[in-house]
Structure formats: C-alpha cells, structure tokens
Amino acid sequence: MARSRPSKLQALLGTAVLACLHAGIAGAAANDSGLENLSLQELSDLPITSVSKKPEPLADAAAAVYVITNDDIRRSGVRSLEGALRLAPNLQVAQQNNEVWDISARGGNTSLADKLLILVDGRIVYTPLFGGTFWDSQNVMLEDVDRIEVTSGPGGTLWGTNAVNGVINIITRKAKDSQGALVVVDGSGHGGDVAARYGGEAGGADYRVYGTLKDNYPGSSSMGGKVADGMHIAQTGFRSDWSDFTLQGDAYQVNEDQDLPGRARFTGLNLLSHWQTRLAGGSDISVLGYYDRTDRYQPDNYGELLDIADVEFQDTLPQLGAQALVWGASYRYAMDHFQNLPGSGLLVLPGDKNLAWPSLFGQDELTLSRDWRLIGGVRLEHNPYDGNQFLPDLRLAWAFAKDDLAWAAVSRAVRSPSRIEEDAFEPSQPPFSLVGNPDFQSEVAWVYEAGLRMQPSAQWSYSVNVYHYDYNNARSLDATTLPNTPPFTFGNNLAVDSDGIEAWGTYKPLDNWRFQLGYSALHESQRLTSPLALSASTTLYDDPAEWWTLRSDYDFADGVELELNLRHVAALPNPAVPAYTVTSLRVGVDLSRQLELSVIAGNLFYGPHTEVGAGPDTAQFGRSVFVKLTWRP
Amino acid sequence: MRALTSSLPRALISALLGICLAASLGASAQGDQDALTAQRRIEAAYLYKFGSYITWPAEAFSGPDSPFVIGVAGDDDMADELTALVAGRSMNGRPVLVRRVHAGQSTTGVHLLFIAAGTPEGDTLIDGARDKPTVTVAEGADGLDRGADMSFVLVNDRVRFDIALDVATRDGVKVSSQLLSVADKVVGGKP
Numbered sequence: 128m129a130r131s132r133p134s135k136l137q138a139l140l141g142t143a144v145l146a147c148l149h150a151g152i153a154g155a156a157a158n159d160s161g162l163e164n165l166s167l168q169e170l171s172d173l174p175i176t177s178v179s180k181k182p183e184p185l186a187d188a189a190a191a192v193y194v195i196t197n198d199d200i201r202r203s204g205v206r207s208l209e210g211a212l213r214l215a216p217n218l219q220v221a222q223q224n225n226e227v228w229d230i231s232a233r234g235g236n237t238s239l240a241d242k243l244l245i246l247v248d249g250r251i252v253y254t255p256l257f258g259g260t261f262w263d264s265q266n267v268m269l270e271d272v273d274r275i276e277v278t279s280g281p282g283g284t285l286w287g288t289n290a291v292n293g294v295i296n297i298i299t300r301k302a303k304d305s306q307g308a309l310v311v312v313d314g315s316g317h318g319g320d321v322a323a324r325y326g327g328e329a330g331g332a333d334y335r336v337y338g339t340l341k342d343n344y345p346g347s348s349s350m351g352g353k354v355a356d357g358m359h360i361a362q363t364g365f366r367s368d369w370s371d372f373t374l375q376g377d378a379y380q381v382n383e384d385q386d387l388p389g390r391a392r393f394t395g396l397n398l399l400s401h402w403q404t405r406l407a408g409g410s411d412i413s414v415l416g417y418y419d420r421t422d423r424y425q426p427d428n429y430g431e432l433l434d435i436a437d438v439e440f441q442d443t444l445p446q447l448g449a450q451a452l453v454w455g456a457s458y459r460y461a462m463d464h465f466q467n468l469p470g471s472g473l474l475v476l477p478g479d480k481n482l483a484w485p486s487l488f489g490q491d492e493l494t495l496s497r498d499w500r501l502i503g504g505v506r507l508e509h510n511p512y513d514g515n516q517f518l519p520d521l522r523l524a525w526a527f528a529k530d531d532l533a534w535a536a537v538s539r540a541v542r543s544p545s546r547i548e549e550d551a552f553e554p555s556q557p558p559f560s561l562v563g564n565p566d567f568q569s570e571v572a573w574v575y576e577a578g579l580r581m582q583p584s585a586q587w588s589y590s591v592n593v594y595h596y597d598y599n600n601a602r603s604l605d606a607t608t609l610p611n612t613p614p615f616t617f618g619n620n621l622a623v624d625s626d627g628i629e630a631w632g633t634y635k636p637l638d639n640w641r642f643q644l645g646y647s648a649l650h651e652s653q654r655l656t657s658p659l660a661l662s663a664s665t666t667l668y669d670d671p672a673e674w675w676t677l678r679s680d681y682d683f684a685d686g687v688e689l690e691l692n693l694r695h696v697a698a699l700p701n702p703a704v705p706a707y708t709v710t711s712l713r714v715g716v717d718l719s720r721q722l723e724l725s726v727i728a729g730n731l732f733y734g735p736h737t738e739v740g741a742g743p744d745t746a747q748f749g750r751s752v753f754v755k756l757t758w759r760p
Numbered sequence: 761m762r763a764l765t766s767s768l769p770r771a772l773i774s775a776l777l778g779i780c781l782a783a784s785l786g787a788s789a790q791g792d793q794d795a796l797t798a799q800r801r802i803e804a805a806y807l808y809k810f811g812s813y814i815t816w817p818a819e820a821f822s823g824p825d826s827p828f829v830i831g832v833a834g835d836d837d838m839a840d841e842l843t844a845l846v847a848g849r850s851m852n853g854r855p856v857l858v859r860r861v862h863a864g865q866s867t868t869g870v871h872l873l874f875i876a877a878g879t880p881e882g883d884t885l886i887d888g889a890r891d892k893p894t895v896t897v898a899e900g901a902d903g904l905d906r907g908a909d910m911s912f913v914l915v916n917d918r919v920r921f922d923i924a925l926d927v928a929t930r931d932g933v934k935v936s937s938q939l940l941s942v943a944d945k946v947v948g949g950k951p
Binding site (some may be wrong): 165166167168638682684685686719720721723 | 801804805806812813920936937941946
C-alpha cells in the first residue's frame with residue numbers, strides 16, 4: 128500500500144509498510160457553551176439526559192478533549208470518517224491516496240502511526256498485525272454518528288495500551304435517536320456514495336438497519352498518471368437497544384486496486400453487545416463484549432484472517448465521601464492467521480499465532496476541595512511479547528472559576544509490540560534484509576501535559592494544551608551485526624523528545640455565525656542510542672512543524688448554510704512535501720423539510736497538492752466539486 | 761446557584777446569571793438542583809432562537825427601536841431564565857424583553873407567547889392572541905389542536921416542536937423555511 132522508493136532503506140521501511148500493511152475522560156455533553164448558543168438543529172438534537180444527568184461535562188475533563196458533533200459533520204459535508212477527523216484540531220490527518228490515510232496526534236504521523244487508539248462504540252479497531260489502524264476498513268454511517276470524542280494525549284489507564292498519543296471514541300446514535308428513513312446520495316468526478324438507514328421499534332426494542340455503497344475512482348498521481356487506488360466499499364449493519372442492553376453489528380466488503388495484479392479484497396464483520404445496569408448499592412456496571420473478524424487478502428502480497436474476541440467489565444462505584452472509584456478488567460484474545468503468499472516480498476513466521484491481552488485497571492477521583500480534584504489511576508496489562516506493563520496516570524484539576532479549568536497530568540504510556548516487529552522477514556526467502564526481533568520491547572513514553580480551558584464570554588471559548596513526551600526506547604531500525612549492514616531488524620534504540628502545543632477556540636459574533644480556530648505546533652528531536660541503529664529510524668517522525676484550521680459557519684435565513692473551511696499544513700521533512708493551504712466551501716440549502724442539498728467545492732484557490740508521501744502511490748488533490756442530497760422523509 | 765442568589769435583587773441575579781448560567785450549560789446542569797427542568801431550559805433557548813426565524817410585520821412594533829417581547833405564562837422560573845438569557849442581547853437590532861404573563865393580563869405587544877402546560881388560563885391566552893400578531897407556543901402533542909401556533913413536544917428524549925403552517929400567513933407574520941425544516945411536524949399542508 129504505502130510505498131516510497133527514494134532509497135534502499137526507505138524502500139525497506141516502505142515494504143514493511145506495504146506488507147504490514149480505549150476517556151472516560153471525555154464527557155457526553157457535546158457542547159461546552161450555553162444552550163442559546165446552539166443552533167436550532169443542535170437544540171433539536173440535544174438529548175435532555177445530556178443536560179440533566181451526570182455524564183461528566185466536557186468542561187470538567189482534565190484532558191485535551193475535542194468533540195466533533197453530528198452537526199459539525201453534517202455542516203462540513205465530509206463523506207468519510209477520515210474526513211470527519213480533520214475537524215478535530217488536535218489530530219494530524221494526511222491523505223496519501225484513497226486507500227491510505229495517515230492519522231495521528233502529537234506526532235509520529237505516517238501510515239504506520241501506531242500510537243492512536245480508535246474505538247467504534249467501544250470496539251477497538253487497532254490491528255495487532257502492524258500496530259495501527261487500517262483506515263480503508265473503518266467505515267461508519269456518518270449521519271448516525273452521535274459524536275466523536277477526540278482526546279489527544281495518553282489514555283492508556285482507561286482504555287488500554289497503544290493510546291499513547293490519543294484516543295478517538297466514535298459514538299453512534301442510539302437506535303431511538305435514529306428512527307425513520309434516511310437516504311443520502313452524493314457524487315463527484317472522484318466517486319460517489321449511496322447510504323440508507325431505517326429505524327423503527329419492534330419487540331420492546333428500538334432498532335435501525337443501514338447499508339452503504341461507496342465508490343472512489345483512481346486518483347491522479349503526483350508523478351503523472353493514475354494511482355492504483357480505486358476502491359469500492361459495501362457495508363451494512365444494525366443496532367438495537369433495549370432499556371439496558373445494546374446489540375449491534377456490521378459487515379463489509381472492500382475491493383481495492385493495488386500496484387500488483389489483481390484487486391485486494393477485505394471483508395469483515397463484527398458483533399457487539401453492551402449491558403449496563405445500576406446495582407442496588409449504586410454501582411454502575413458495564414459489560415461490553417464483542418467479536419470482530421477481518422479478512423484481508425492482497426493477491427501476490429499477503430492474506431490475513433484475524434479473529435478478535437474482547438470482553439470488558441467496568442464497575443463505577445457510587446461516590447463515597449470525597450472518593451469516586453472506578454475499576455475494571457478486560458480480556459482481549461486474537462487468533463491471527465497470516466497467509467504467506469507466493470510471490471510476496473514478505474514472510475511472517477509463524478503464520479498462525481494466538482495472542483492475549485488480559486488487563487486490570489482502577490482509578491480514583493479525589494475531590495480535594497470545592498475547586499481542586501486529583502485523579503489517579505493505573506492499568507496493568509499483559510501483552511504476549513514483553514509481559515506486564517504498568518500504565519499509571521495522575522491528573523490534577525483546578526476549576527478556578529465557573530467554566531474555567533486548569534489541569535496538569537503525568538502518565539506512563541505504552542505502545543505494545545506488533546507481529547511485524549516480532550515475526551516478519553523480508554524478502555520472503557534468505558538472505559533476509561529484514562528480520563523480525565523477538566526481543567523487541569514495548570515503546571514507553573513518560574508524558575507531561577498541562578491544559579487550560581476558558582470561556583471568557585458567551586461568545587468566546589478556548590482551550591490551550593502543552594505537552595512533553597520523553598521516550599528512551601522508541602522503535603528503531605537496526606543493523607543486527609555490523610553497522611549499516613543487512614540484515615536489519617527492529618530495535619528500541621531511539622530516544623525521542625517531543626514538545627508541542629494545541630490550541631482551539633470558538634467565537635460566535637452572532638447567533639448564526641460561528642468561527643472555529645485550531646492551531647498546533649510540534650517540535651521533535653530524535654537521537655540514536657546504539658551504533659547499530661540506522662539513521663533511517665527517524666523517518667517515522669515525518670511531521671509538520673505546525674498546522675492550523677479555520678472554519679466559519681454562517682446560517683442565512685430560509686435554510687441556507689454556508690461553511691468555509693481553511694486548513695494549512697506546514698512542510699513535511701521526509702519525504703519532502705511542501706506546505707499547503709486548502710480552502711473548501713459548502714453551501715447547504717433546505718429544498719424542503721425533507722430534502723437538503725449540499726454543494727461542496729474543495730481546494731478552491733490553490734493548485735494540486737500532495738499531503739504526504741512521494742512516489743507513484745501518492746495522489747495529488749486538485750479542485751473538486753461534489754453534490755450531496757440528504758432525504759429524511 | 762439559584763438558592764444562593766434568590767435573596768439578591770433581580771438585576772443582580774440577571775447579571776450573575778447572564779455571566780455564568782448563559783455561559784455554562786454543563787456546570788449548571790450538574791450543579792445544584794435547579795428549579796427549572798432540563799426541558800424548560802431547552803425550551804427557553806428555543807424561544808429566544810425563534811425570534812431569528814420569524815418575521816413580524818412592522819405594525820407589531822410601536823417604533824423602529826421598540827423591543828421584541830417574549831411573554832411567559834405559567835412558569836415564572838422560566839421567565840427568569842429567559843430574562844437572564846436575553847440580558848444584553850438584541851434581536852434584529854431591537855432590545856429583547858421578557859414579560860411574565862398572568863391570568864387576565866393583555867398580551868398586546870407580545871410577539872412570542874409561551875404558555876406552559878397546565879397553565880389554568882392557557883386556552884384563554886391562546887384564544888386572546890388569535891387576532892393579533894402574537895405567535896403562541898404551547899407544550900404537548902395537543903398544543904396545535906388547542907389553537908396554539910406552535911407546540912413543544914418530546915420526541916426520543918429530545919425537545920422538538922410542531923408548527924401550524926397558517927401562522928406563516930396570518931397577520932403578516934412570516935416563518936422561515938429553516939424553522940419549518942427543523943420542526944417535528946408541520947400541520948396544515950406542505951411547506
């Protein structure tokens with residue numbers, strides 16, 4: 128998939144990429160401002176319970192949380208989950224082509240980004256194959272997404288390992304909040320979608336079923352010609368909710384072009400159940416269990432059949448004096464069947480491996496005084512590669528004024544090893560230039576963060592977070608015996624320091640006019656800690672020094688909306704990609720009560736640009752116009 | 761918070777609420793038990809927003825600078841909430857006034873009149889507003905049947921509203937299609 132060929136070493140890493148190919152912190156309140164600042168649509172979407180019940184308001188969360196609401200997604204006119212994630216100022220989102228997106232927070236953003244944990248309604252979609260997310264298989268019906276809570280910074284204590292740089296919780300609507308029919312059709316010269324959903328009531332439960340079809344046509348390569356990235360996605364799913372029980376599932380098939388002959392085919396299905404109840408003693412019990420199968424097949428490359436079963440138990444005890452305690456246990460089990468295909472450049476041995484990640488966590492929130500809270504927690508997780516890992520986390524929050532919060536935290540965050548790092552060989556026959564390292568260790572970062580969240584007036588609110596990451600055993604690419612001489616392997620001989628700032632704010636000069644600004648800057652430095660470590664180890668830190676976004680939403684009378692979206696990303700070092708600024712514009716018109724028309728013009732003022740990568744697989748993005756119709760009969 | 765401020769003069773309450781309450785939904789929601797239910801808080805926000813999506817004829821105002829008036833019947837706490845909410849705000853260049861409406865009072869000069877469910881004189885108030893450019897907003901699924909122009913309803917734990925289409929053509933009052941598009945039900949023909 129993601130391939131670059133400028134140098135031998137990069138080709139090596141690239142080939143590995145080719146082959147490789149859990150916030151309780153965040154609250155449920157999707158808005159952090161007064162009700163009167165919401166639009167009519169937002170008001171009509173606001174569950175009463177989010178106003179009157181406890182879920183911790185965003186304003187109280189001692190972490191860098193940004194919430195993308197359903198309305199944000201609708202207004203932006205995005206047509207993919209990855210596109211929706213661009214709305215979070217604390218994420219880095221770079222599209223290489225239709226199939227490959229690099230998404231991370233706080234650096235380390237390549238298609239191998241492995242320190243961001245993504246959950247869809249509690250289901251972890253992080254793959255143990257290479258450590259990271261196969262974005263081409265993560266499709267959700269955006270109209271039925273309630274909100275996306277994006278927490279940058281460590282979330283491992285609550286969500287498990289690999290939430291080093293952040294956690295993304297994609298939360299879909301309850302079935303009772305997605306009743307009736309909905310049909311979305313959109314299209315442009317680059318592809319099109321059809322999506323339909325129906326929600327109803329039967330047998331004491333609310334339910335919805337949905338189906339989507341999506342086509343992305345091959346893009347234009349930055350080197351001329353076409354990118355082999357045409358793809359077709361078909362997905363269907365359901366959700367049904369009883370009073371304290373939820374059952375939901377999805378099934379999909381993705382067909383993708385690849386550079387090699389034939390088309391890649393990815394199929395998958397998942398089934399999730401979630402039971403929540405309150406015991407007589409006041410404990411809130413949650414039991415989440417799911418099964419997730421992904422079957423990836425790339426002709427001449429590799430096949431992988433991966434079955435994952437996960438059970439998570441959580442007990443939130445009733446507040447006892449100044450203490451609020453939550454604890455839980457989970458067991459995650461994977462059966463990985465890697466199929467080594469003839470003609471492939473890669474070998475994974477053993478092909479079949481069963482993996483287990485048992486885990487236990489506890490967290491206490493101690494109210495020190497009216498304004499001060501101390502939140503301490505720890506998770507103990509066992510991984511199949513280097514055993515037990517402790518993930519402690521300590522946070523101090525000071526609500527120094529109403530709606531104003533300052534917080535600071537220190538955490539030990541862990542990214543556990545993946546199969547590729549341990550079990551891969553390349554090429555598929557000796558002599559190998561790359562051999563997996565059974566002694567590869569978890570990458571560990573000590574993370575120091577502080578944040579400030581202010582709402583100086585009803586019109587204006589902002590957040591500023593700063594962070595420092597300190598790794599002394601980050602992943603390196605090492606020579607095994609003699610410096611710079613193959614075979615190479617993965618090691619832990621890279622020290623990384625990163626410092627950064629994330630800031631975002633909302634300004635509403637008028638009821639019908641909202642500005643949202645986001646700015647991030649990042650500085651990373653790497654140091655090889657062994658003479659065997661290759662300087663190419665640092666290519667996994669291909670990050671811009673800064674990026675910013677500006678969105679303006681304006682509502683005219685008579686159901687016309689105008690959204691302007693500006694996004695600037697500074698240059699990438701390696702492979703070099705120049706800075707770019709993208710402007711897009713959406714005009715939404717309510718043609719009738721049932722029918723909404725959107726016209727979205729992308730990349731208005733600049734010529735074609737690439738976002739990440741170099742080579743024939745790197746697409747360039749020029750002007751585009753697409754039209755979207757949403758029908759809610 | 762309300763308990764704390766109930767003994768203070770109203771202007772001070774308004775000022776305090778204008779700063780804190782209007783600014784923070786989350787904090788007030790999880791804080792002390794507020795006198796006002798979440799539903800009424802959301803309705804108050806709606807009432808304030810409605811003004812932007814409904815156009816009243818010039819005759820409905822005594823002058824170009826005369827205020828936009830929201831009347832509240834049957835829930836004084838809601839009137840207080842709304843008073844705090846509109847403090848310092850204007851509506852299409854007009855100051856916004858919130859008036860408590862009680863039995864027997866005239867609703868002349870009221871542009872938007874909220875009648876809480878269970879208000880004893882509710883139907884009388886609705887009838888009295890019929891020949892005036894006063895948009896009446898009731899509560900409950902039967903609100904429109906009782907003659908109100910609009911009515912708040914609870915749908916799936918959310919506060920939505922029904923709207924009678926003839927409000928758009930009556931007495932020079934115009935309703936934007938955006939308002940209609942958000943409505944749960946539009947009664948009286950297709951927009």
